Amino acid sequence: MKASRFFVSTLKEAPADAEVVSHRLMTRAGMIKKLGAGIYTYMPMGLRVIRKVEAIVREEMERAGAVELTMPVVQPAELWQETGRFDKMGPELMRIQDRHERDYVVQPTSEEVVTDIARQEIKSYKQLPKNFYQIQTKFRDERRPRFGLMRGREFIMKDAYSFDRDVSSAKASYQVMAKAYRAIFxxxxxxxxxxxxxxxxxxxxxxxxxxxxxxxxxxxxVYCPDSDYAANMEKAEALAPQATRPASGKDAVKTPTPGKSTCEDVSELLGVPLSTTVKSLVLATEEVDDQGTVKKVQIWLLLVRGDHDMNEVKVGKLPGFEQGFRFATVPEIEAHFGSKPGYLGPLGLKLPVKVVADRDVAVMADWICGANEPDFHITGVNWGRDLPEPDLVADIRNVVAGDASPDGKGVLAIERGIEVGHVFYLGTKYSKAMAATFLDEGGKSQPMEMGCYGIGITRLPAAAIEQNHDERGIIWPDAIAPFTVVVCPIGMDRSAEVKAAAEKLYDELLAAGVDVILDDRGERPGVMFAEWELIGVPHRVVLSDRGLKEGTVEYQHRRDTAATKVAVQEVAGLVRGRLAA
Amino acid sequence: MKASRFFVSTLKEAPADAEVVSHRLMTRAGMIKKLGAGIYTYMPMGLRVIRKVEAIVREEMERAGAVELTMPVVQPAELWQETGRFDKMGPELMRIQDRHERDYVVQPTSEEVVTDIARQEIKSYKQLPKNFYQIQTKFRDERRPRFGLMRGREFIMKDAYSFDRDVSSAKASYQVMAKAYRAIFxxxxxxxxxxxxxxxxxxxxxxxxxxxxxxxxxxxxVYCPDSDYAANMEKAEALAPQATRPASGKDAVKTPTPGKSTCEDVSELLGVPLSTTVKSLVLATEEVDDQGTVKKVQIWLLLVRGDHDMNEVKVGKLPGFEQGFRFATVPEIEAHFGSKPGYLGPLGLKLPVKVVADRDVAVMADWICGANEPDFHITGVNWGRDLPEPDLVADIRNVVAGDASPDGKGVLAIERGIEVGHVFYLGTKYSKAMAATFLDEGGKSQPMEMGCYGIGITRLPAAAIEQNHDERGIIWPDAIAPFTVVVCPIGMDRSAEVKAAAEKLYDELLAAGVDVILDDRGERPGVMFAEWELIGVPHRVVLSDRGLKEGTVEYQHRRDTAATKVAVQEVAGLVRGRLAA
Structure with missing residues (x-):
């Protein structure tokens, strides 16, 4: 590509609403252009990145045996009503009506449509397994769209859906996709x-x-540097502590803690480690009848160590919490604990509550909790002596760095990540709801086992930038750079030698299949270099009259701090070598 | 591709709602699947065709210097309000609201968005000309979607938009696109x-x-077989007749024509050529003030020969018709003509009307028209003698086969077509409405000159099928076939020789870059052949044990009536030769 025929448009300043670096840099580099809240035009420079992401995903999907189709953006509500999602999904599902006032949705995903296709197309176990995928525009009406392509409303997603005859085949299909995802990433x-x-x-x-x-x-x-264990925070298990509960050493003492309503404040006031305090969280579960009327409310007290955080996903799996839970209201708390929040604890309750202790809390002695009286805590609390053993002991906390790895191979570390892909075994959730069945070898009708597999195609470039940038701009990996190489001739309009050498190099790289752009716009060197550094093209070759006189050009990788002089006849080979590496 | 890894799914019967052959065949061949009215999933077999269409369009757009971007499907209403289209467009514009009750549209085209981009990005004449294009999902809420992909509601369109500094540059950009379109088609x-x-x-x-x-x-x-003249019916000019008006030869006679209210009926009754009758069409134009109140209604009588049809586009360009027109109401007709429709004519009017005669009517003598009295016509009517010369003589009719070609190089012929592309010079309609200006060389602000250029990406395959099919199914041109070649081994599961030869040929064609599918599903020959003929793969090679014993395979083009025996070692070369042709 020659820059004069392309559209290079960079900005000095990022828009005021750009909170994260990828949003700032993609806007400044002319890759995206905001049209509305969470709605962006993919400008030519950005679209090239997206297309490269798509091409890699498509190749690996095909290699893994998935078959591409394209499902509609605008989908009739009927199918979404079959699974109940038309009503159940919140306002992020964009619902619309056509001229005849029939209901439609703008697709956020396509489970319903693909399951409808499968139930029409797949009649026999002989047609299974099958995996359909699409790379298509999606819409989610986020309450607060932000961060550019990181959390947009309109976006491009690759979504694949596998159909299998039984669980073991579905698991195999899942593993094929998980492997393909590793290849893609x-x-x-x-x-x-x-x-x-x-x-x-x-x-x-x-x-x-x-x-x-x-x-x-x-x-x-969460991951273990010494093994291949890795999980997200919701999932990562906090192992049961090795230590057993020590004997009590102190008496329970009601201690004034005026205005100190958090574990941090209390530990600071009393000069004790945060890990000797216990945090009290009050939750409620409800029994609801068929009419949706609440028949009974159960109040729960969950206890985690002061230096730990409760994990809501783990709580949601406790016995009694399967139908969902909520935080208790202040009136509920006051009725049961006789105190406002901030000074709560498991001792001296007004009404019975069920107590769930995190496994780490269950092995504590001489601990500190709220006294159920404003401005007071109790120190030296001990299980069995000062209060009954908890009704339930379970893993209900987030892991922290330094916790033992669940695989027993070291300790956990924590880092930050951006979710760009997800592989998921669905089971028969959709196939049962929509009667997507097939005849097995015995002629019996069975629901298909499903899996779904997503990649955020337009989110990926943003995530790549969050990982790879510096103060000058983006630093693209070769595979998804808008251009892999930029050839920058200095004074191309003045020097026939520079022009000839630049075009020769451009032609040579093009012929070798390199995605090269020749900046033939005649910009001044400073402006030109700054633009390409902002855009983040990983490899740059600069040609100048002075250099060519001594037979050299300058090569610089975007991460290099300085350029390297290279003999003009060797630079194409050098670049190609760097790309192959 | 191996068929076992792809998704081949054909139907014996077309759906009941499929009125046209392309809809029937695309559904039966498993290329599309209906999701709702005018909304289709592009199934794997159909998507391959669409992708090939897209690739050709993309290559030629790039070659012509257009730059690809992708504009959002969901677009804020504000821009559409700037041009007035949000209100002016009918219900085919899909209007939606988000969770905050802000208005959006699902894009039917993108003039507003691209003009908004241009006004932000293009500041100087130095940045012009520019041409942006996208290949993207569109939606038009057709009142009566039908004919499958021919008139769907959701569809894929390539839309390009050119921006220029002046009319002559805009015309040059237009010609570049027109040339690219010829290359594409x-x-x-x-x-x-x-x-x-x-x-x-x-x-x-x-x-x-x-x-x-x-x-x-x-x-x-409309086209001229002897020249390159071609136009659509709206546009094609009916040349002024060479002949001058003959002298009158008959008297004007009021003639009973009971119940004969059409020219056809009258000519049949009287035993005279249809071309001696004159059709009367009564139109109305309105003068409207700023408040939209109608201040004056002008009634017009338009006269075309009985064997001709009025052309509304031509009428719309007559002086006095620029603000639009409508057909007159029955009360208006009765007030002016003293008769109900069916027996109208320009003689003996009750109130004055303006008379417009088609150029062919103006040179007629001794003609027949309604008598403005039910069940009566007048024969032997002559201009000047029986009524004044018309107020206006103009080309207001559709051409017919045999008319002189406007380029003077022969006579016109007429055939049917399916519109799949359109190139259009827009002028400053959008740029003025949206203040999309640039600074010219003198530093003066000027509106950009625009053009727009569309191709119906998903309509093209349907049009291709309407043109290329037979009773067995589709016949794809090589360039857009889902697969170019199908290799059909007979008894692949039984014969190691057949399997080895089929796979060798498949590998050989694949290595030569041929888009080949190997049907390794083990279907019976009859079923297999019928499926691929329905799907329309243009080249087929059949391998069988019997043939291989004598060293031959069978090659058949989809249009051939019989297969040709070819030496097994020559077939790859033969196929490649046929593809290059």
């Missing part, structure tokens, strides 16, 4: 982790997120 | 015509439609 040239994720009500361990490592990532990733 | 391998189209209020001749020739086409295409 390897090819992107990004640092990433495949982390075990919670698979919700379906259970099992067949859910993995593909997280691009970035300090700015929204998600906490 | 040549590559599709379809019979097509580029026909001059009406350019509406903008005037000039910078509007061409690209019509795929098909007997089932909705549009009438």
């Amino acid at each position: 390897d090819r992107f040239g990004l640092r990433y982790r495949a982390v075990a994720a919670d698979s919700g009500a379906i259970g099992g361990d067949l859910s993995e997120e593909f997280q691009v490592i970035a300090a700015t990532g929204e998600d906490a990733i | 040549d590559r599709f391998g379809l019979r097509y015509r580029a026909v001059a189209a009406d350019s509406g209020a903008i005037g000039g001749d910078l509007s061409e439609e690209f019509q795929v020739i098909a007997a089932t086409g909705e549009d009438a295409i």
Whole structure:
């Protein structure tokens, strides 16, 4: 490509609403242009990146045996009503009506449509397994779209759906996709982790997120540097402590803690480690009848160590919490504890509550909790002596760095990541709801076992930038750079030698299949270099009259601090060598 | 591709709602699957065709210097309000609201968004000309979607938009696109015509439609077999007749024509040629004040020969018709003519009307028209003698086959076509409405001159089928076939020789870059052949044990009536030769 025929348009300043570096740099580099909240035009420079991401995904999907189709953006509501999602999904599902006032949705995903296709097309076990995928525009009406392509409303997603005859075949299909995802993410040239994720009500361990490592990532990733253990924070298990509960050494004492309503404040006031305090969280579960009327409310007190955080996903799996839970209201808390929040604890309750202790809390002695009286805590609390043993002991906390790895091979570390892919075993959730069945070898009708597999095509470039940038701009991995090489001639309009050498090099690289752009716009060197550094093209060759007189050009990788002089006849080979590396 | 890894799914029967052959065959061949009215999933077999169409379009757009971007499907209403289209467009514009009750549209085209991009990005004449294009999902809420992909609601369109500094540069950009379109349609391998189209209020001749020739086409295409003249029916000029008006030979006679209210009926009753009758059409134009109140209604009588049809586009350009027109109401007709419709004519009017005669009517003598009295016509009517000369003589009719070609090089013929592309000079309609200006060389702000250029990506395969099919199914041109070659081994599961030879041929063609599919599903020959004939793969090679014993395989083009025996070692070369041809 010659720059004069392309559209290079960079900005000095990022828009005021750009909070994260990828949003700032993609806008400044002319890759995206905001049209509305969370809605962007993919400008020519950005679209090239997206197309390269798509091409890699498509190749690996095909290699893994998935078959591409394209499902509609605008989908009739009927199918979404079959699974109940038309009503159940919140306002992020964009609902629309046509001229005849029939209901439609703008697709956020396509489980319903693909299941409808499968139930029409797949009649026999002989047609299974099958995996359909699409790379298509999606829409989610986020309440607060932000961060550019990181959390847009309109976006491009690759979504694949596998159909299998039984669980073991579905698991094999899942593993084929998980392997394809590793191949895809390897090819992107990004640092990433495949982390075990919670698979919700379906259970099992067949859910993995593909997280691009970035300090700015929204998600906490838990991993073990000494093994291949990796999970997201929701999923990562906090192992039961090795130590047993020590004997009590102190008396329970009601201690004034005026205005100190957090564990941090109390530990600071009393001069004791935060890990000797216990945090009280009050939750409520409800029994609801068929009419949706609440028949009974159960109040729960959950206890985690002051230096730990409660993990809501783990709580949601406790016995009694399967139908969901909520935080208790202040009136509920006052009725049961006789105190406002901030000074709560398991001692001296007004009404019975069920007590769940985290495994680390269950082995504590001489601990500190709220006294159920404003401005007072109790120190030296001990299980069995001062209060009954908890009703339930369970893992209900987030892991922290330094916890033992669940695989027993070291201790856990935590880093930040951006979720860009997800592979998920669905089971028969959709196939049962929509009667997507096939005849097995015995002629019996069976629901298909399904899996779904997503990659955020337009999110990936943003994640790549969060991971790879410096103060001058973006630094693309070769595989997804808008151009791999930029040839920058200085004074091309003045010097016939520079022009000839630049065009020769351009032609040579083009002929070798290199995605090269020749900057023939006649910009001044400073402006030209700054633009390409902002855009982040990884390899640059600069040609000048002075250099050519001594037979050299300058090569510089975007990460290099200085250029390297290279003999003019060797530079194409050098560049090609760097690309192959 | 191996068929076992792909998704081949054909149907014996077409759906009941499939009225046209392309809809029937695309559904039966498993290329599309209906999701809702005018909304289709592009199934794997169909998507391959669409992708090939896209690739050809993309290559030629790039070659012509257009730059690809992708504009959002969901677009904020604000821009559409700037041009007034949000209110002016009918219900085919899909309007939606987000969770905050802000208005959006699902894009039917993107003039507003691209003009908004241009006004932000283009500041100087130095940045012009520019041409942006996208290949993207569109939606039009058709009142009556039908004919499968021919008139769907959701579809894929390539839309390009050129921006220029002045009219002559805009015309040059237009010609570049028109040339690219010819290259694209040549590559599709379809019979097509580029026909001059009406350019509406903008005037000039910078509007061409690209019509795929098909007997089932909705549009009438006018062309001259002896020259390169071609236009659509709206646009094609009916030349002024060479002959001058003959002298009158008959008296005007009021003649009973009971119940004969059409020219056809009258000519049959009287035993005279239809071309001696004159059709009366009563139109009305309105003068409207700023408040939208109608201040004055003008009634017009338009006269065309009985064997001709009025052309509404031509009428819309007559002086006095620029603000639009409508057909007169029955009360208006009765007030002016003293008769109900069916027996109208220009003689003996009750109130004055303005008379417009088609050029062919103006040179008639001794003609027949309604008597403005039910069940009566007048024969032997002559201009000047029986009524004044018309107020206006103009070309207001559709041409008919045999009319002189406007280029003076022969006579016109008419055939049917399907519009799949359109190139159009827009002028400053959008740039003025949206203040998309640039600074010219003198530093003066000027509106950009625009053009727009569309190709119906998903309509093209349907048009291709309307043109190329037989009773067995589709016959794809090589360039856009889902697969170019199918290798059909008979008894692959039983014969190691057949399997080895089929796989060798498959590998050989694949290595030569041929888009080949190997049918390794083990279907019976009859079923297999019927499926591939329905799907329309243009080249087929059949391998069987019997043939291989004598060293031959069978080659058959989809249009051939019989297969040709070819030496097994020569077939790859033969196929490649046929593809290159």
